[in-house]
């Protein structure tokens with residue numbers, strides 16, 4: 001039986017509450033199939049407020065040795081916005097070159113969508129993870145004066161775009177063979193034009209896959225008016241962030257949405273996390289829904305090639321939602337219910 | 343009786359179909375109150391494809407002499423994305439320093455929202471109109487090669503941010519005295535931090551107005567889960583573009599959403615346009631809903647101080663939607679119905 005090493009970063013707020021549930025589900029699903037050696041990393045607001053450390057080099061190096069990473073959520077109102085997000089979460093995504101941010105959206109039976117007629121929603125957003133406006137380029141001059149100028153630079157490379165575009169086409173081949181590129185190429189003409197050209201060129205190698213294009217503003221409309229039209233959405237880092245949160249709400253709340261930050265070249269470990277945040281407003285009350293974290297654990301297993309236990313987690317979650325999704329349950333109870341089905 | 347000069351730019355697609363309806367409503371509402379001299383500008387795809395002109399300097403100068411501008415929609419699939427948007431629409435907004443892009447969202451009685459429980463939706467997005475990622479800064483090197491790098495730069499100035507922030511606070515004083523700042527300050531730390539600091543500082547001058555903050559991704563969630571929580575949303579150019587399209591769908595489709603590109607200093611004319619695009623898919627069929635354009639004409643009148651006729655247009659539109667909004671009607675019929683109520 002193979003033993004995998006997992007780096008576990010519960011992080012902040014409800015991240016600390018949902019991650020243990022996901023780990024318990026992962027272990028139970030893999031009983032007799034695989035073993036896990038989990039190394040816990042005390043990273044996030046508590047640690048930062050205690051000793052000022054955000055992501056020390058030696059801890060990053062140890063995380064980089066893991067087979068995969070399970071992350072809870074990052075962010076705390078006591079810490080200035082950006083410090084932990086950029087210093088920890090984005091630093092992990094960027095240092096480990098997790099260029100595919102994979103975010104499936106599915107409306108489970110038993111979940112009430114806020115839409116009147118949601119239709120059959122089941123799509124995946126392939127969000128670029130290492131470029132765009134997230135790269136941290138930009139700055140400010142004359143800060144705090146009436147002459148201040150602050151910039152943010154979206155950096156996009158053919159190298160970075162092409163690899164995530166190829167990933168999306170490969171994924172589309174395994175789904176219903178349609179990709180929707182989302183950008184704002186009528187305004188962001190440099191980056192948008194490059195994305196479109198690369199999609200067109202790579203698309204020629206995949207004659208079985210069709211692709212169309214939507215501006216991000218139009219995409220947020222269709223996400224409400226007709227989300228079942230989507231199959232694979234391909235987009236940049238910022239637009240992917242925005243669209244997947246909207247999508248999460250449309251499928252009944254981000255509590256059901258998992259994600260994987262994938263280093264598809266295999267040089268570094270990939271990281272799996274719910275798309276929801278640390279939710280300081282409900283943290284510590286034991287009421288956070290661990291489902292998205294459990295589904296992230298299933299994505300992690302599938303990434304490691306452990307398809308069978310991953311399928312079992314997915315099936316357990318689906319059954320749990322269908323039968324008990326409408327009941328008001330705490331974190332532990334949902335965890336127990338899911339585990340009982342494994 | 344005062345005569346106002348209007349520059350009319352019907353533009354492309356359905357812009358050409360809805361603008362005459364809006365003008366007819368405007369004239370009828372102002373009968374006996376004010377007169378209008380309308381100068382039509384043949385700008386948009388047809389003109390560009392005919393003689394290559396996008397927005398000649400002398401035409402821009404003439405538009406700049408008008409008291410206000412009524413615009414239809416810009417964009418055509420025969421023209422490469424960005425050419426008309428940047429060369430015509432954004433050039434007007436930027437050259438005429440229309441720094442407040444005002445976009446009300448209201449769920450009219452008689453309109454079916456795609457949301458199960460929309461609540462009472464009535465808010466205004468104050469979108470910055472002359473900065474951010476829309477300023478056209480950026481470029482590409484090694485275009486078309488595997489080494490291509492394409493950038494887009496969001497430029498934000500204290501000058502530009504403070505004036506739109508002040509506008510939002512003044513507006514909030516006339517509404518329910520609450521502002522929600524929307525940005526992505528946990529990632530776009532330079533621009534986001536400047537926006538937040540300026541809102542905090544200006545806010546001290548308006549002790550009666552409260553303000554809170556949402557990341558753009560969270561805002562797209564609340565736009566679906568609880569849109570009635572919003573009153574005044576204050577945000578940058580790109581986030582405003584995205585949020586207002588989503589909002590338009592939430593209140594029953596962008597066909598009901600008007601907007602004003604306001605030069606609040608009064609040095610240049612302001613411009614009024616529906617938030618919907620040129621809709622090439624339905625153009626030429628006489629089925630476009632002119633309501634958003636008619637409501638834009640009402641915003642124009644209000645901007646000129648003609649509150650009474652503006653109110654009458656708003657009331658006519660409201661009554662029309664309540665009584666006939668669910669019937670399938672063509673552009674002309676809706677126009678006739680609204681005019682009959684004036």
Ligand SMILES: CC(C)[C@H](C(=O)O)[C@@H](O)C(=O)O
Pocket residue numbers: 074075085086089090241275277528529559
């Ligand atoms: C916390 C934040 C930096 C992050 C992002 O913007 O990517 C989050 O919103 C997400 O989507 O994972």
Ligand SMILES: CC(C)[C@H](C(=O)O)[C@@H](O)C(=O)O
Pocket residue numbers: 186187217416417427428431432583617619
């Ligand atoms: C056509 C386009 C350039 C424009 C924008 O992005 O501002 C439109 O989407 C809008 O919202 O008015």
